[in-house]
Amino acid sequence: MSPFSPKMHSTNDAVLPGGGTVRPSEALDGGFSPASVEASAPDVPGSTAAAERLAVRVGNLHLLLAADAGREVILPLPASRLPHTPAWLLGIANVRGALVPVVDLASAFEVERADLSRPYLLILGTGDDAIGLLVDGLPVLQRFESIGKLSGVPPHPPMLDGHVYGAFEHAGVVWLDINVHGFLESLSELISPTTG
Amino acid sequence: MTIKKVLVVDDSDTDLKNLEQIVSGAGYLVITAKSGKDAVAKTRSEHPDAVLLDVIMPEMNGFQACRAITNDVATKDIPVILVSSKGEKTDKVWGAEQGARGYVTKPFTADQILTELRSL
Numbered sequence: 001m002s003p004f005s006p007k008m009h010s011t012n013d014a015v016l017p018g019g020g021t022v023r024p025s026e027a028l029d030g031g032f033s034p035a036s037v038e039a040s041a042p043d044v045p046g047s048t049a050a051a052e053r054l055a056v057r058v059g060n061l062h063l064l065l066a067a068d069a070g071r072e073v074i075l076p077l078p079a080s081r082l083p084h085t086p087a088w089l090l091g092i093a094n095v096r097g098a099l100v101p102v103v104d105l106a107s108a109f110e111v112e113r114a115d116l117s118r119p120y121l122l123i124l125g126t127g128d129d130a131i132g133l134l135v136d137g138l139p140v141l142q143r144f145e146s147i148g149k150l151s152g153v154p155p156h157p158p159m160l161d162g163h164v165y166g167a168f169e170h171a172g173v174v175w176l177d178i179n180v181h182g183f184l185e186s187l188s189e190l191i192s193p194t195t196g
Numbered sequence: 197m198t199i200k201k202v203l204v205v206d207d208s209d210t211d212l213k214n215l216e217q218i219v220s221g222a223g224y225l226v227i228t229a230k231s232g233k234d235a236v237a238k239t240r241s242e243h244p245d246a247v248l249l250d251v252i253m254p255e256m257n258g259f260q261a262c263r264a265i266t267n268d269v270a271t272k273d274i275p276v277i278l279v280s281s282k283g284e285k286t287d288k289v290w291g292a293e294q295g296a297r298g299y300v301t302k303p304f305t306a307d308q309i310l311t312e313l314r315s316l
Contacts, residue, residue: 070259070290071259072282073287074287127254
């Protein structure tokens, strides 16, 4: 059985193993367009360099985005629903005066949200191009060694079809390396109102 | 590390002037920028000893500028202190993720700014 939901899609048959003045160190203790979002560059084949990615979790999915894709991370804001839009589009949120569409990735990918993780809103893009992605726990920048790179594309939600560069295995967890630009483009198409 | 030259970045004229007066009043040489992109460019060209960087700015915000500075081989050793009205723990952690060495929440006092600079 797939490590993800029964509705997962696999593009191959690979079998994969299955958060006043404060210093950061103190803190640590205690219809859009994707045009302004950087595309994650796939690693050069044969390269031994480590790849830095923005690691995010959505339920039992572990996703890697371009390291500089994230503009900021905020606590979820109330979103006003839009009629005739997919359920995973939670609506439009007011982020300091900017209207930002908010996408519930767990709903979009049809996975259960992680019970113990606090949800955060990861903001990608700027101005009219901004979008908020609801994720589980704080996204973190992480380096992945090429030795952990898997061959083939692991099972993934249908909505990610064509947007998974590959995957890394790290500490027993499979991380899907996502083409952010392509994924946001397909989301944009799904959100855009139909005409005629 | 001895701090002599400080790049102060803020898109607000008022906040920029305030920060500039605090820092220059303490004897530091001050250069200024009014956007994230300008901050990255001046960090490369002026090579300051430290950067005081506002977060909420249009286009490239302070988090993004910080990452650009701390990821550039030519500027990666220049410490960046974020200065922002965004005071959530999330913001401080995210700032640290982008390479910031300090975080001061607005409204700040002169002592808070100077303490951060002296701690570098």
